[in-house]
Amino acid sequence: MTRPTPFHSRTSALNEGQRWEDWEGFLAATMYSLDPLVEYNAVRLGCGIFDVSPLHKYEVRGPDAQALLQRMVVRNLAPSRPGRGFYTVWCDDNGKVVDDGGVFHIAENHLRLTSTLPSLEWLIDNSSGFDVTIEDVSEELVGIAIQGPTSRDLLRKLTNVDLSALKFWHCTDADVCDRPTLISRSGYTGDLGFEIFVRPEDAEKIWDSAMALAPDYQMRPCGLVALDMTRIEAGLLQIDTEFISAKQTLFEVQTISPLELGVGWMCKLDGDYFVGRDALREEKANGTSRWKTVGVELDVTYIEKYFSEFAMPLHLPERSWNEAVPIYADEAQEHLIGRGTSGMWSPLLKKYIVIARIPPQYEKLGSRFFIEEVIEAKTFSIPATVVKMPFFDPPRKKA
């Protein structure tokens, strides 16, 4: 049965259309308003508050806590010290992505891992020889994310810590509404924003206090549609969209490596052992990556032109999409080379952007190919160009 989160008494009262979906067994709002665009706009112009409680959370404690996570994730945690956080993916022995999430260095010998999928067994399986204790605190900690340009000013009103000193992907213990929390300057929107881990018993109090400030900071409760739109603009990956966990794939062809997923930059291949390192070294050395993951911009004038063939005005998607869309080398659609994995018309950028999985030879900025677009049950080829990703990367994210 899909369960409510500790915020449910509040979120359900705000959910105008009672639109919910299942997120790791919890009820998660698809959208609160009847038009998700207002939520998207809030994140980019004011701020949005998201219930992110369904994330899995694990406390890793002990003298080897950092060493265990260093073994598990691809990213170099060597510069880590209490107060640092990292976004990272992790792999299986074959160097294929298993999951992604955050590593938060909370204190000496105490780190927290968040993940999309349940990861307790994976942590335990990897912990042989490490002096650690591992605790699944997924239900003992719930979370909200407050994301957008006004998020810091709003949060300042609720906490005792100096948020201007909290840098991007850093975290700190903080009292929020006099309740103990961990605030991390991170999120899934590519904007200025914070994630706050709170105890379930404090959830309603903190939500209420934040919502009381909403009118002053143009804050809105936001659902998964707004989250998906903002994360695509930010070029952030989504499980089951940009990748399938190697633990859940049926066929080797479904797996994907970090080098193929566009997060090769975070793999420290010349460093100490981590799970999958040797396979990734080989992949890099032998150039055996099958894919690259890139940002693509569609030429909307062509979409407009094809609509006009039906004597129709240009129509662009109102929300993001997450299904595989064929990519061809040629306009005649004879050479299928890849797929778009998610895409959207960005109301802010006024661009049609797509995250695409294409062969390495198309990786370069400016490479051109064609994405299939269906208009009135007929397929068309829309010219697409590889552009820089993230599509949207405002200075305020890190400022």
Add this chain to the structure above:
Amino acid sequence: MGNYDAIIIGAGHNGLVTAGYLARAGRKVLVLERRGLVGGAAVTEEIFPGFKVSSVADGVGYLSPTVRRDFKLDSHVETIDSDMIAFCPQPDGSQLTIHRETAKTVQEIARFSKADADAYPEFIELMQALAGVVGALGHMTPMDLPEVTFGDLRGAVRVLGPGRKLGRKRISELLRILPMPAADILNEYFESGAVKGAIGANSSLGVSFGPQESGTAYTMLNSWALSGNGLFRSAGVVKGGMGALCDAIASAARGFGAEIRTDAAVASISVEDGRAMGVILESGEELIANTVVSNADPRTTFMRLLDPRTLGTKLLQHVANIKYQGSGLRIHLALSALPQFTSLSTASGDDASARLGAPIQIAPSLDYIERAYDCSKFGRFSDSPFLDISIPSILDPSAAPAGQHLMSITAKYGPYELREGNWDTQKKAFADVVLNTLAEYAPDIRNLIQQRHVLSMPDLESIYGLPEGNPNHGEMILNQFFHMRPIPGHARYRTHIDGLYLCGAGCHPGGGVTGVPGHNAAREILKDSKQ
């Protein structure tokens, strides 16, 4: 300190066998043993002054004839066979003895069931035929699924050789029987509890569960294949205890040029760039070798001698999944005289002592064994334990001071982890239960005990390096058999680390003092070094 072609970790019998074969092929070999004596689990120790106790392993007949011949063991070790394979006293004061000779056994069985007596010759003929295939498999190097090579296929054809002789009907019978519970196949042939208990006990002696468990037909057949006498178990003793056998293997290995160092515990295997470079002793001494061969069990090898922090997740998962779960305590008793079994009260002295020289099985029915297992399944030791007893001093008077006797008992079942208490506090209580059980068949036993010594599973683990007290380096069960022993991808005695091999009972074909894993490992090591 010079460098070696091969360093072997652990002077258990398999390590010594590998060492001997490698030395015989001209390799410079060093065997390192943690304890002060060689033999591993096959040792003779004077636990009681004047008594030669085979502390852990007994059962001599299992040693591979190939090893016996290559190491010329017959001229250096005296083994004394028993004409009887099992003496099985019954709760009602009767007894069933299984003889080597089928005709004699048929007579014995007829006292319990005419139908069973008729079925027995046919049953053992079938089992011998099927065991022949299992035995032939033992000498093969398992294939590495799914990457089967032409070499593997040639090997498979060799296995099919004995298999083909079986004929179609029996091959399908083999495939039907292997994964079955031993109880089911025995029930197909026999009706008497005593007969089924006598034969079926061996399906459970080496594993942690009872004869109703799927796959115990395989364990029964395996024991049958190894017994060397065409029956379900071996019976006999090594003069001087099992240690005498390992001493002879060690002497032969030394004769081939191998060096053996005792009191030399290995702390870790050195690995550089995916290649084994040698070992580091607990004393800090570093030794260099082209090849390192671990006779330690796989958990010890991968999780302790190697650094698990540098191993792949899949490997760690597979190693963590190896079932050890030892379940048999060893209890040794110094006796002032032979016990009087109620069922032998009318037998002549010679007849009684001949029967007691055979393995004594307290397993009067399959249900009895299963119920004994039920207790351990729920974290308690058996309240009516299944016992496998030997009195080696009958066949080998040198095992005990004149007039006295040595009794060694494998007592089942005890779980490695007790639900309540621990073995330090509970082993005496279990030993008392064992003696009470035994007293039901031999009432004077308590009056004869001069000294007793109990080895619980944690004792077997700490003293003999047997994780969870399992003498087989991992359960001998169907999912830990052949290409899955010790783990998939590591069943060819090689590991993922170049130059690191496994040669112990954790490898195919598994436990028992057979020497076969050690023999097969040496064959593969030599094959690799020729390439």
